Amino acid sequence: MSYEEYLKRIAELAKNVGAGHSEDTPKTLDTPGKRALYNNLNQNEELAIDIDTAVKENRHDDWRGIKAREQVIKSALFGVLKDESEVERIFLIIKAQKEY
Template structure:
């Protein structure tokens, strides 16, 4: 029953409480379980994302620039951006 509950919620007992959305959790799991970085990226994306940004290069660049401001690494930006594109909450 506990395993089913964890699967339905998308988190295990080891997942930090502050990772309260699927987007934060997927960032966390793809950033070597770095909770602070996942939360910082989540907040950054939510602050800068333009409406209807997916598929519009100039709007996607806004998000990539903000990601670069946090990550300071182009390959990391591209990797994280691909994750972000696939998260509906962004």
């Protein structure tokens, strides 16, 4: 491998890390939100996708800061996670992701 190829490879790896994924990140985790969930759920791909789907199917526009709308999302999370403390932990991750 030439030095130029090496530098290109390093630049690509840095770009991927900055985007929140690595070479072993599953292809189904195609958004920053899904990758954030995956990285915070012990790399459980199926659970990350289930949560992503539950949030997207139950959220309302402009839900942040409106208790009733936040509760709808928490209820959807509880339906998947079945654990109140885990719902609160994952909700903070969801709330920080712009795509939701």
